Amino acid sequence: MSSATELNRRPPDRRPGNRLAAFYRATVGKKVVMAISGVVLFVFVITHLAGNLQVFLGSEKLNAYSALLRGMPELLWPARAGLVVALVVHVIASMQLVLINRRARPVTYAVRRDIETNYAARTMAISGPLVLLYVIYHLAMFTFLVTGPGYSHTDVYRNVVLAFQMPAISGIYITAMLLLGLHLCHGLWSMLHTLGISSRRYRWLRRGLAPAVAIAITAGYISIPLAVLAGIVE
Amino acid sequence: MELDPKVPSGPIEQKWSKYRFDMKLVNPANKRKYKVIVVGTGLAGGAAAATLAQLGYQVSCFCFHDSPRRAHSIAAQGGINAAKNYQGDGDSVYRLFHDTVKGGDFRSREANVYRLAELSMAIIDQCVALGVPFAREYSGYLANRSFGGAQVSRTFYARGQTGQQLLLGCYSALARQIALRQVTMHPRHEMLDLVVVDGRARGITTRNLLTGVISSHAADAIVLGTGGYGNVYYLSTNAKASNVTAIWRAYRRGALMANPCFTQIHPTCIPASGEHQSKLTLMSESLRNDGRIWVPKQAGDHRPVGEIFESDRDYFLERKYPSFGNLVPRDVASRNAKEVCDEGRGVGPGGRGVYLDFTAAIARLGQDLVRQRYGNLFEMYERITGENPYRQPMRVYPAIHYAMGGLWVDYNLMSNIEGLFVIGEANFADQGANRLGASALMQGLADGYFILPYTIGDYLARVSPADRLSPEHHAFRQTELEAADRLKKLLSAAGRRSAGSFHRELGELVWNQCGMSRSAPGLKQALARIPELREEFWQSVKVPGSGAQFNQALEHAGRIADFLEFSELMCHDALDRDESCGAHFRLEHQTTDGEALRDDEHYCHVSAWEFTGLGQPPLLHKEPLAFEYVKPTQRSYK
Amino acid sequence: MKLILKIWRQASAGEAGTLITYPVEDVSSDMSFLEVLDVLNEQLIAQGERPVAFDHDCREGICGSCGFMIDGVAHGPLRMTTVCQLFMRHFGDGATLVVEPFRARALTVVQDLVVDRGALDRIIESGGFISARTGSAPEANSILVSKEASDRAMDAAACIGCAACVAACPNASAMLFTAAKISHLGLLPQGQPERRQRVLRMVDAMYDLDFGSCSNHGECEAVCPKGISIDFIARLNRDHITAGLTSAREVIKDV
Ligand SMILES: Cc1cc2nc3c(=O)[nH]c(=O)nc-3n(C[C@H](O)[C@H](O)[C@H](O)COP(=O)(O)OP(=O)(O)OC[C@H]3O[C@@H](n4cnc5c(N)ncnc54)[C@H](O)[C@@H]3O)c2cc1C
Ligand code: HEM
Ligand code: HEM
Ligand code: SF4
């Protein structure tokens, strides 16, 4: 009998009255939140990269930049708050979605072949959390200075160089950057789609651009530990 | 029995408006007290259920499909006619009426056909409002094409998916009523019988296909929109599950079956490729606009196409019908194709096919233009056959396509059983002995959206919902028991043959004896063989599984059991109608050119058959047909 | 040719199922995949066994009844093709093929390869319509629709409701199906008045019916027999953002 009742199963009307809560309730709303927080995180990743690449300009430049940021708490703190909110929201929504998606297919296929999707897309829920772990580690190292070899709050340049001279730390960073690149490979394209930015004509562009940007970002970040290891930056 | 078609009096143009004025109305406050059962969610049933629900009746709707959206109507490709005269090419209600009566070879009821033509325009309006994406011109206006040899462009279409889009339109209207709980939808429920008490239809008995539970449903009126019975021939263009059960069971309960021998053949289907063939696929008639049909002149000429010289080819339609050539009507084209194949000149596996050749068209128009016009059809052909029609001619063969016959109904679409309404392909009404292209969709939607909702009101206003029986009534229990018994009998037959193999055998028999052309000896032979086959079926069919579960083999077997009974009536009717008309071609009655020769003196009537017991000859009732507006003429396509 | 089919057999929703191997001989390359199952079923019936259940009806690729997984791909290896239109000439002789039902929480297995797709109907019932009372329609040509919009609407409307998109989606999401309907109606002028409510309700229904979310994998488009584009998903997202920002959802009621 169960299947007979299933057939006429109708979902109860349980959408909350509050418009925002209602928007967030279903998966499509959650995805929008993922995408918007993704944009915020992406913008940070880009600016942070721009800042970090100044390491190639020498210690004065980078330290000056760092000092500049610290000199503007009225900008820095709201930005940090925004970042934290984005990260928290991104993480919570992603966990909810992962659970919903797991639940949506209780029995898996004996054989399954993917056609269109790729490794990056399939591993979003792995690359994401790993990036989160990395960020915690990274904050501990460079922001809270609780790990790592004797850092100073004023000489960011030295902190970075000292850290990356240790192959283990560089290794962790490089791996993390690759994971971030992987996350963005799918994330950037996905984000545009989720926000409804789509035009048939430019699909190839979005499809192509997302990995290109992701690779560029990864390469940019990785260049720093590599340069330190190679002794170009010291 | 007196057959009263209840056609309103007055000039034909005023009958329907007069009717609507004269009919009784149900008090709006009372509508919700009435319960109507609609069986079928094709264009006819779906449109009716949605509209009746909008009017405020409680509707229970049934279909054997898993979703109302999958009814066979979905497969219609070509289009739907309407006398909009958007092209300004001289179309009018009267012309559509005239063409349909003439196309039906003067075997339909004029008043019904006129009403159909009159309502055709509102159908298009309604469908557009529901969001049917009909083809448009660049200006944004609706586009039309000419279809099936009509001289005006009155066909509306949505790519090659007109039926699908129309059905999705009415399915969405139905879905809305389901959400509003005006309609209780019962998908995967098969109607197994009609419950008739004191000459009135009181309800139906159904089997829940998922659970096997047999139960009854009572209502104040029952509507059958269960489609056509073309699958009696086994191979047809109909969807695999289309069947005769609902109307056959109603017939056995006393409803009259009208003109069951009127079945239509479509000339351009993809031929069967072997024993395994499970159904045939239709390819649009439009192919005949540019393709040339031929077979080798010599029987047994098995050379590959490329090696058959031009002089060895017989373009038989062009030869025999110089003015119409390849564009002769469906039945003429079909019969001629069969004839040349019977002469041993057919091509392809089993010699059942003729070439439909685009070589000349490609030379004349260029491959690009041909691709533009027919690209999707060519693709479909290639997908199925693995042959590329740009390089080698297609092979086509006629196949059963549509059933003009069906349950007899009066002008109100009510059968002779009080409270039993029949709409769409399931009734016999508007297509006469032959249906014109693009007019079945029109009929289904006219019945469902615009006719039945009025006429059923007139009926309901005369009955009281307080009289509705309870499904606990013994008549329901009795019908349930009988239905269950039948299933039990099927399940317990101790044979080894699948129901499908009987279907195949029956199909071949009726196709040969009661198909494109019929003759008294052939029909008698079939009439002798069918009861034997039926006997064998009940003896040696094998239906695995139980009745208390989802059991497709059982569903299938039940339908075939009914085909085995129905086919006998069909042959009987074909034998009785000792004339040729429309798609009913009796070899004994043809002009010297091989045209159908009508006998208006003796057969200008509807043959409505009454069930008298299985194996007993059915009882004939005649509804005489009068043609006051369109004078009968003899067709000629020379 | 010869085939070895490993078919999922499950007597009913409540019972456990398993893959069973069936060799099928005498397969002709002109057979459709369903005709191969017909042949197998004839054999099974002759042996008194329960035939393999599978949904089908039109066998022309239009009704959306048929559909199952062949070697892990919904509707099998050929693009833009339903299993009823998938001919055996596309398979090698002696191939072993795994045939499984579509799987998702929202699509319960009824028997063998038959699943209950009622959830798709529920989605349409939640808002996939234009409320146009029979008889209330204006003259058809008083509503002009640009050819472009109409063609695009038709692209979306071509969906046959087969649920292959759900089956193929790693998240068992019904986004492509839903987006197709929302786009079909949303692209037409007739569909505008209810556009926002429609998207809000249908998006909710998908969630309430236990479909997963869309992570833009694109598998759905790849297996869709009608080639429905995931651009329609982006369109749904766009409509949903606008609607969510501007409208509160109302319950469906009659006029
Ligand atoms: C390939 C093809 C192409 C066609 N093209 C055109 C065209 O271009 N133009 C045109 O005008 N016509 C065309 N036709 C004809 C037209 O499609 C049909 O005549 C028409 O759609 C029939 O509609 P209907 O509503 O009467 O029945 P159907 O659409 O056949 O619906 C029958 C319904 O009844 C239900 N049902 C049946 N029996 C039972 C039962 N016992 N219990 C419960 N439910 C039951 C089914 O589930 C289904 O919902 C075509 C037909 C074919 C085969
Ligand atoms: C700097 C860090 C990050 C950036 C720039 C980023 C960016 C993005 C972007 C742009 C998307 C696409 C959103 C969409 O499809 O609409 C995305 C998706 C996702 N992110 Fe992140 N992300 C980051 C960190 C994280 C973290 C820490 C987690 C997990 C804990 C995570 C988990 C996910 C998941 C699971 C998805 C896929 C969601 C889905 O499509 O269902 N991400 N991310
Ligand atoms: C080679 C790569 C990187 C280097 C050299 C680097 C370096 C730094 C340094 C030196 C700081 C401390 C700045 C300060 O306190 O003044 C910092 C902060 C931070 N980094 Fe990175 N970083 C790298 C990659 C990343 C990546 C990939 C992410 C995110 C995914 C990230 C996220 C952060 C965050 C969130 C902070 C804290 C910002 C703040 O305090 O407001 N970093 N990084
Ligand atoms: S979108 Fe494509 S795959 Fe999904 S139900 Fe519609 S036709 Fe099937």
Ligand code: F3S
């Ligand atoms: S495969 Fe699934 S994730 Fe989205 S793009 Fe298609 S619904």
Ligand code: FES
């Ligand atoms: S059987 Fe209709 S789509 Fe395959």
